[in-house]
Amino acid sequence: MFFFGMASGAEEWSDALCESCLGKIAAHDKNALGALYENTKNAVYGFALSIVRNTQDAEDVLQDTFVSIYASARNYKRMGKPMAWIFTIVRNLSLMKVRDRRKTSDVSEEEWRLLTADEAPVTSEDRLVLTAALGKISPEEGQIVMLHAVAGFKHREIAEVLELPLSTVLSKYNRAVKKLKSVLEGTGAHAE
Amino acid sequence: MRNKEVEQKIKNAVEHLTPDVLDCILSECDERRGNVYIVQPMKRKGRWMYAACALAAAFVLVFGGLSAFGWISAHQVDALVTLDVNPSVELKVNKDDRVLAADAKNEDAVKILDNMDLKNTPIDVAINALIGSMLKHGYIQENSNSVLLSVESVNGAKSAVLQRNLTESISRQLNRVNGAVISQNLTNDGELQTLAEAHQISYGKAALVQKILNENSHLLFADLAKLSINELNLLIGSKHIEAKGMEAQGSASDTAFIGEERAKQTALEHAGISESEIERLRIELDYDDGAMVYDVEFYHNAQEYEYEINAKNGTVVEHDRENRDRDDRREPPAAPQSHNKDDFIGEARAAEIAEKHSGVPRHTGMKVELDKEDGFYIYEVEFDADGKEYEYEINAATGEILSWECEEM
Known part of the structure; x- marks a missing residue:
């Protein structure tokens, strides 16, 4: 696509690349915004989904996040933690969505059915996994797991973004993964 | 199932579900800046465009006579x-x-x-x-x-x-x-x-x-x-x-990698077991967390060992050991376990067993919990050391280590 000059396929996405993207976005470089989007959309969407817990709001947050990054990239201070900055934006926008709705509306069975019918790439395993990650564990556990699994964050980085002590992140993470394992291994009843 | 596998499944599912909203983002950015930026839709040149052109030309051929035929076949x-x-x-x-x-x-x-x-x-x-x-x-x-x-x-x-x-x-x-x-x-x-x-x-x-x-x-x-x-x-x-x-x-060159033999030796040395003592050895090249790795698996004393060794530099990326019959623990244990908590080894002893086994002198965040899994009491011991996270499951009555896992934090 038109932004490919920026993120060449062979180059590994890194904090340094992300920072250089933000620098260019601050100068309203759309190609840089496209490159940032391509490399971070899954993590942004996954993290938003774990907070708002429904696909429509998560999609809104995905969109608003990058519009917001475009508008405020010049405020980003180079400290080597661009992803943490981005996730703080995602978190704030998601929490605003939740506040707007006054409560989280979980993904309904009906919604999942429609999703899997429309979106060819979503497999029945995906459906099982996401239902578990959004329904069988607490919202906070879900956020921790998403940041670890999809964004590739280390536990201490998650602690910073979520403003939680590292020990809490670790124990919640372990608890969550254990529950998810038992759901996915088909011994769900035991995990409750 | 390993933590990594659970995470991979989540990652895949999110990738499949993430919608593509880049065009909306770009147009919204422009609205905010008050100018218009036209997103050029990417034109995909058909792979068979030449063939299509030739086909169109073939219609002309009907009227154009046979002399055109040679030209078309050569350019198709x-x-x-x-x-x-x-x-x-x-x-x-x-x-x-x-x-x-x-x-x-x-x-x-x-x-x-x-x-x-x-x-x-x-x-x-x-x-x-x-x-x-x-x-x-x-x-x-x-x-x-x-x-x-x-x-x-x-x-x-x-x-x-x-x-x-x-x-x-x-x-x-x-x-x-x-x-x-x-x-x-x-x-x-x-x-x-x-x-x-x-x-x-x-x-x-x-x-x-x-x-x-x-x-x-x-x-x-x-x-x-x-x-x-x-x-x-x-x-x-x-x-x-x-x-x-x-x-x-022919066979692909693996000279840039340490090779299966060294991967196996690294795992065995780490486990402290000699090759003659193991069975059902399986080594396979795989990709995990941005790097090529050797997955090394083997059994020893009814325990399943799993190692992930970085294929380029030979470091142990991940290792864990599990009781082979652990999945069958729903069956009543061979020797029925007492449900009287006074008979258990106690949290302090469980922590000690795990510490000793891990061999790391300094650690933080020690957590011990008595848990009941399928009617069987275990101590779950967790702690961190050297940027790694250790997790043990210990038989509450006998102090036997049922499984352990060590993962980079």
Whole structure:
């Protein structure tokens, strides 16, 4: 696509690349915004989904996040933690969505059915996994797991973004993964 | 199931579910800035556009007489031949096996094609020139010796003949570097074509990646797309992947890696077990967390050991051990366990057992919890040391270590 000059396929996405993207976005470089989007959309969407817990709001947050990054990239201070900055934006926008709705509306069975019918790439395993990650564990556990699994964050980085002590992140993470394992291994009843 | 696998499943699911809203984002950014930016839709040139043009011309032929026929048949794309090493070159070939056009599919290929005019050259001569140039530029060498040849044609018989002849000629040419050739025979798949374009790889490489994914659902397209043909060839060999229309000749070089033997030794040394004591050893090359790794698995004393060893530098990335019969723990334990908590070894003792086993003197965040799993009491012990997270399950009555896991934090 038109932004490919920026993120060449062979180059590994890194904090340094992300920072250089933000620098260019601050100068309203759309190609840089496209490159940032391509490399971070899954993590942004996954993290938003774990907070708002429904696909429509998560999609809104995905969109608003990058519009917001475009508008405020010049405020980003180079400290080597661009992803943490981005996730703080995602978190704030998601929490605003939740506040707007006054409560989280979980993904309904009906919604999942429609999703899997429309979106060819979503497999029945995906459906099982996401239902578990959004329904069988607490919202906070879900956020921790998403940041670890999809964004590739280390536990201490998650602690910073979520403003939680590292020990809490670790124990919640372990608890969550254990529950998810038992759901996915088909011994769900035991995990409750 | 390991933590990594759970996470991989989540990652895959999110990737599949994430909608594409870039166009909306870009137009909204412009509205906010008060100017208009037109997002140019990407024009995909049909792979068979030449063929379509020729077809249109064929209608003219009806009125234009037979003299046009020779011209059309010579300018009609009859097959697409793609060569991937890292440079990726696509050749459009006509009915007479002559090159109509040569396209560089990546930057390395631009270097290779520099000053080379392959138009109207017989396909075997063109391939020979390209391989020669790749050898000269060091793209094919001892520690990266694999070439991917992909042939696509509506004429199945023609593809098969081209595949066989070109494979033979490439193999001969690569003799001196002990080269390896994977060849495949492809049909047109629009979805795969879109994936290939999105990841900026050739259609042939995308098809090869897809063959590996078909049998390994824990891997991701985006990850494999970044690997070299040699690395993909190593994965295919190690995982014994077979697919219709795909043939492999020679073996991919693993000299850039530590090799299966050293991976095995590293795991055994770490576990403190000698080779004669283990059974059901399995070593397989895999990809995890951005790196090629050897998965080493074996059994010893009814315990299953699993290691992940970095294929390039030989460090132990991950290791864990589990009781082989753990999954059967729903069955009543052989010796019934007392439910009287006074009979248990106690949290302090459980912590001590785990500490001693881990061999790390300083740690933080020690957590011990008594848990009941399937009517069986265990102590779960967790702590962190040296940037690693340790997790133990200990039989509450006997103090036996049922499983342990150690993972980078």
